[in-house]
Each structure stands twice: as C-alpha cells, then as structure tokens.
Amino acid sequence: MPIDAIDRQIIQATQAGLPLVAEPYQVIAEQLGLSAQLVMQRMQAMQDNGVIRRIAAVPNHYKIGYRYNGMTVWDVDDLHIDSLGQRVAELSFVSHCYQRPRHLPDWPYNLFAMVHAKTELDAERQIALIADLLGTDSRRHAVLYSSKILKKTGLRIAG
Known part of the structure; x- marks a missing residue:
C-alpha cells in the first residue's frame, strides 16, 4: 500500500x-x-491497510523485573497449528505467539510463544502450562532464553 x-x-x-x-x-x-x-x-x-502493524507499548522486560524471557518453540501438527496457536496466544503470560516454517532436519519447531517471568520457577510453570494445554499435540519443545535485548524499535523511514 x-x-x-x-x-x-x-x-x-x-x-x-x-x-x-x-x-x-x-x-x-x-x-x-x-x-x-x-x-x-x-x-x-x-x-x-497493513502499513502499520500495531500501536503498542514496548516494555523493557529486564527493567521491570522480568529476568526470564523465553521463546518457547513447539513441534505441533501443521493441520492444527491455527487452533493451537490461538489457544496459546490467549494465555495471559504469552506476549506473542506465531507460526514459523520448520527447517528440517535441524529445526522441527513451527509454533513460537514468548513468555516473561520474574523467576526461573515462574517461567518453568508457564512453560508447563503451555505443554499441558498442547498435550499430545506437541511432539517436543525447547526454550530459548534471552540474554540481552537486541531490538526494541519499529518501522524507520529516513527523512
């Protein structure tokens, strides 16, 4: 547009x-x-029209006490990913959830969900809740914890 x-x-x-x-x-x-x-x-x-994706606050999770910020990745059946992703995205502790292509054989994951917690135990509880929600529809999962903030900016247009 x-x-x-x-x-x-x-x-x-x-x-x-x-x-x-x-x-x-x-x-x-x-x-x-x-x-x-x-x-x-x-x-x-x-x-x-899709020129702007969203207008939202972008917090620095570390500054507000969330030290355990993990991208959870899940291997779920592609036929059910829309409904499963919707259910995961509705969890109050999931800040964003989306589908990405697999890169077999090394990367089997197709459902991504970001969680934020103040303690490692809280993060583990959140991940366990997602695992329970997905049940047998999840074949495996992993968690990639952030160690620093890489990007906190949106669209940039030069003058």
Whole structure:
C-alpha cells in the first residue's frame, strides 16, 4: 500500500514512539500542523491497510523485573497449528505467539510463544502450562532464553 506525504510525515514523527503525555496525538498533530483527529484517522487507516502493524507499548522486560524471557518453540501438527496457536496466544503470560516454517532436519519447531517471568520457577510453570494445554499435540519443545535485548524499535523511514 503506497503512502502519501502526510502518512510519511506521521510515520517519521512517531517512529521513535509516541510522546509519553496525556494526549500524544495532539503533540504529533501540533508538530506537523495537522489536527489530532486527522493524525488518528491516518494512523488507523495505515493500520487497517497493513502499513502499520500495531500501536503498542514496548516494555523493557529486564527493567521491570522480568529476568526470564523465553521463546518457547513447539513441534505441533501443521493441520492444527491455527487452533493451537490461538489457544496459546490467549494465555495471559504469552506476549506473542506465531507460526514459523520448520527447517528440517535441524529445526522441527513451527509454533513460537514468548513468555516473561520474574523467576526461573515462574517461567518453568508457564512453560508447563503451555505443554499441558498442547498435550499430545506437541511432539517436543525447547526454550530459548534471552540474554540481552537486541531490538526494541519499529518501522524507520529516513527523512
């Protein structure tokens, strides 16, 4: 979906994040000489058209006490991955869940779910809950724990 000059300005003004104020769209609108209503309408249209995937807070899990951040990977039947993934994604402690292609024979996993916990025991409990939910539909799984933050940015467009 092509973007016009106004969309480009809005993306550039928000690509480092929305201002942490009571009315962030008003601040962006004033910077660009637009109305807050127009900024919100344009951002919604870009989201509806897939230009912007989502607007969300992106916390630094380590700074807020979550030291055990693990990408759980699961080998589940491709025929059931949509329903299984939906059930896993609905768990309150799963921040994101998605399907990825397998890379056989070395990587048999096709369902990924990120968990965040303050203690190793809490992380293990969360993973056990996912394993229980998947039951015999999961042939095997692994957990890849993060050791540092690699990316916390979204779309970037040069001026």
